[in-house]
Amino acid sequence: xxxxxxxxxxxxxxxxxxxxxxxxxxxxxxxxxxxxxxxxxxxxxxxxxxxxxxxxxxxxxxxxxxxxxxxxxxxxxxxxxxxxxxxxxxxxxxxxxxxxxxxxxxxxxxxxxxxxxxxxxxxxxxxxxxxxxxxxxxxxxxxxxxxxxxxxxxxxxxxxxxxxxxxxxxxxxxxxxxxxxxxxxxxxxxxxxxxxxxxxxxxxxxxxxxxxxxxxxxxxxxxxxxxxxxxxxxxxxxxxxxxxxxxxxxxxxxxxxxxxxxxxxxxxxxxxxxxxxxxxxxxxxxxxxxxxxxxxx
Ligand code: ZN
Numbered sequence: 001x002x003x004x005x006x007x008x009x010x011x012x013x014x015x016x017x018x019x020x021x022x023x024x025x026x027x028x029x030x031x032x033x034x035x036x037x038x039x040x041x042x043x044x045x046x047x048x049x050x051x052x053x054x055x056x057x058x059x060x061x062x063x064x065x066x067x068x069x070x071x072x073x074x075x076x077x078x079x080x081x082x083x084x085x086x087x088x089x090x091x092x093x094x095x096x097x098x099x100x101x102x103x104x105x106x107x108x109x110x111x112x113x114x115x116x117x118x119x120x121x122x123x124x125x126x127x128x129x130x131x132x133x134x135x136x137x138x139x140x141x142x143x144x145x146x147x148x149x150x151x152x153x154x155x156x157x158x159x160x161x162x163x164x165x166x167x168x169x170x171x172x173x174x175x176x177x178x179x180x181x182x183x184x185x186x187x188x189x190x191x192x193x194x195x196x197x198x199x200x201x202x203x204x205x206x207x208x209x210x211x212x213x214x215x216x217x218x219x220x221x222x223x224x225x226x227x228x229x230x231x232x233x234x235x236x237x238x239x240x241x242x243x244x245x246x247x248x249x250x251x252x253x254x255x256x257x258x259x260x261x262x263x264x265x266x267x268x269x270x271x272x273x274x275x276x277x278x279x280x281x282x283x284x285x286x287x288x289x290x291x292x293x294x295x296x297x
Pocket of ligand 1: 242243244275276277278279280
């Protein structure tokens with residue numbers, strides 16, 4: 001099944017709803033980085049959160065969600081754009097802890113304390129860089145969803161509820177379900193509606209539970225919000241996609257110090273460069289390195 005993210009609303013109320021089923025792309029990310037189960041859960045939640053935040057961006061804009069933390073995972077980065085593309089990685093893919101007493105993965109345990117930094121940038125690819133919007137909050141929970149909710153409420157000043165999940169098969173390490181939703185009370189939403197929404201969300205099943213049952217993003221919202229009517233405004237396919245390429249690797253090598261490039265050519269073995277964001281390896285031949293030197297001289 002294709003991964004999908006949607007932007008929806010409750011007719012007659014200023015409530016923004018974002019939801020997504022991201023099982024395929026989270027599974028791909030975890031396979032690429034060979035993450036242990038707890039690291040998979042942390043990465044999966046962060047990728048889904050970044051995707052949902054990216055849904056409100058315009059073309060050529062991007063969102064970066066970055067946890068800088070002192071837990072065994074060391075750090076998590078996810079970057080998305082308005083087109084449903086997301087990429088990301090964790091500092092230590094092997095970060096893992098025993099399951100908690102309630103059977104859940106101990107994401108807060110591998111994240112620990114630190115800061116959550118969210119950056120919204122525009123025009124980066126065409127050189128029309130606008131001032132990025134950037135906010136930093138302390139990590140208050142480490143469970144990712146709660147931290148994003150705290151960031152949205154405190155830094156972007158939009159009271160938000162965030163629910164994100166990743167369900168991992170502990171034996172195969174495959175991701176069986178991933179996704180979640182964000183509910184935002186935009187200015188003008190009445191206190192009564194906010195309270196009613198919070199009560200329903202508090203009693204809603206976990207996103208992974210709904211996704212395992214086969215629910216699409218819209219059904220997940222309808223289940224979570226009970227008798228509130230929900231309409232879809234926009235729906236997009238989502239995927240794991242990095243911006244690296246052989247050309248970009250060559251450009252990066254071409255910008256190295258001349259002595260460094262000379263050393264690589266003298267080495268006569270070519271270079272193997274790995275993109276740390278998606279773990280793709282690129283082989284650069286000695287002839288290509290020589291061509292880079294020619295271009296420069
Ligand atoms: Zn890459």
